[in-house]
Amino acid sequence: MAERERVSETHKAQRGSALEVLRVAVRLGLTSFGGPIAHLGYYREEYVIRRQWLDEKAYADLVALCQMLPGPASSQVGIAVGLIRAGLPGALAFWTGFTLPSALALMAFAYVLQGSQIKETEWIHGLLVVAVAVVAQAVWGMARTLAPDRPRATIAVLSAIVAVIWHSTLSQVLIIVSAGLIGWRFLPRDSDRGAAPLRIPVSRKAAWISWALFFGLLLLFPVLRQIASSRWMAILDSFYRTGSLVFGGGHVVLPLLEAEVVSPGWMTPDQFLAGYGAAQAVPGPLFTFASYLGTLISGWPGALLATAAIFFPSFLLIIGALPFWEWIRQRPGFQRALDGINAAVVGILLAALYDPLWTEAIRNPSDFGLALFGFAMLGIWKVPTWAVVLLCAAGGALLSLNG
Template identity: 60%
Template sequence: MVEKGQEPKGKLALLIEVLAVSAKLGLTSFGGPIAHLGYFHNEYILRRKWMDERSYADLMALCQFLPGPASSQVGIGIGILRAGLLGGLTAWLGFTLPSVIALVLFALLLQGMDISSMGWIHGLKIVAVVIVAQAVIGMGQKLTPDRNRATIAVMVAAVTLLWQTAFSQILLIVMAGVVGITLYRKSSTTPKTKDLSVPISRSVAILCLAIFFGLLFLLPLLRQFVIADWLSLFDSFYRSGSLVFGGGHVVLPLLERELVPDWMSKADFLAGYGAAQAVPGPLFTFAGYLGAMINGVTGAFIATAAIFLPAFLLIAGALPFWNSLRKNSKVQGALIGVNAAVVGILLAALYDPLWTTAILTPADFVLASILFLMLLFWKMPPWIIVVAGAAGGTLISFI
């Protein structure tokens, strides 16, 4: 997707360019995945013209279709289209590392401290409630606009809360996909877009998909026979990264089920989730904080690599097949059902663990209401909400 006359001399120069631009975005892209896509459009498309508008729209559509962090996958995809697989890796590093470093430092600061009684930590938990509530409302308006999809979402939320097992969410996502095929395959429309040109062969794409599915099924089995903390950690984060549909916030219930209470307390978990709202870059970098709380810098490296690896394998594996895949009405119908289920899973997470852990008194509810007003109606940036939440939590602790 490089326009003639724009490509720098040499592969190394091209990769350095990708790293420089993506790092700039990683340092400045606040506001969540939708905002990230706007930053990408401005920097990659309008300013540098690395892709045309239609190709960028096609890439965004593909990343909305795949599980994983959509904005990160768009960035990886642009890097791949610009400089091949190594370009995708470079784009991911630039966009991700700034927030990973910030969250790892935050985790190392908290390690060994009793944070359960800290007012500002409780304020961060309330921030998490507000952020996820906004996500539920926004995603609900977009992904459950009719009676059938709203019913799917509510039923999934109910089952998620009442039947909490390691496999319940996976089963619910699959069932919602089947329901979506049944209800929506005939009403789905094929997008009228031109084919996307991809510098990856289908054989390489198939290899990436084989690795993705191989790790997804083999890691849990290997974990049963090999007693190693690093393997268990890698498996938990890899599966969580593989099963997230609809955006980074949906990873919250998956990770919470994997890590709490075996690896860490709810207080530590939710404090990091609140802090993740204050840094730029993808929300999946929350994994860096969690890994650091579990096993220092080594744990942060394992967790971050594991949770993002599925996104890289999927975008590299799907790009060469997207032109035909997006025209399949059954695939589109399944996606409609899965997206509705995602809203239900997030709705369940809003209640447990977020609401039940953070909103304990009338003062907590008042603070949450004020923060929600600031975020949703006053349109204040998330970092201001985080600062206000921490300050409000500190104030409540003295009341």
């Protein structure tokens, strides 16, 4: 009976509307500065701590899954949360709300600031500093839940060391797989417990169709590009392929996009780099850099096509993976492996807290003080994340007056 009540309460907690998902996603899309790793911290604060749509372990499971998939991991986590909360409309609502603010901003940059060099200002630097505070709080909270004992803390620390030393597009995937094997082999058997079930509103039939579409379009678009000799088909192929094949997300996508849009002569290297600078100054996913590039190539229709094409693989991958992932995470024997994977996720976030966030944001004692103040506002005084973002941005500007 207790188990049935637990499942019922879990399902009840997961129900919601697409409008609710959209409202939260818009707020995140306007305030989530700092890149993909920082986004995971913002999500945790909003979805796990504040709204309790997911528990800590379910959220870490989603992060682990998306780290193993190609594409923008932080956006995929949000799409998965929206899908679980309100079905496919919820997934679309999250993507729209989280993506639209930065996409519109970068389209405006393309129209107004073509060829300009976007220089960092102190308030933008303050946004990087608050990202340090957000991720630090996420690492601290997740470590207490997901690495509470010596074996899992050891996995987390070793994963962090490897992630800091070894930078490659596949390193995170290999770290997660290795941690899963270590957890399965060495963690105690009291980890063999069923995870609290998630309501996945997608059938396995729909999942198989999504996988077929993902690989089918990946093979079909290059053929159609050669046959049609159309710029629109070329945009669709280039951005869909980039969104399908990049591991690591975030900054990893930049050299791939440069090869796709600069080499054909669609824009100059200076225009490309100007857009990259603009992408650092806006919240939300870095993949909306595609909105800037699409605008330069073919105006606002090009922006719509490029943005949709680079994110569409993420929808197919999440819809295709979640039903099978949920089945796997319910297998008692898999729980030890998943505990190892979740500990590795903590380590990967810890490594990212150091590099690139700390190394880029904390330049002097004043930056450290501002980050510590942001951490205290989040963790001790429970100030809303959006308010912390605004205060730290203002703090960065004020500190520059004393510099």
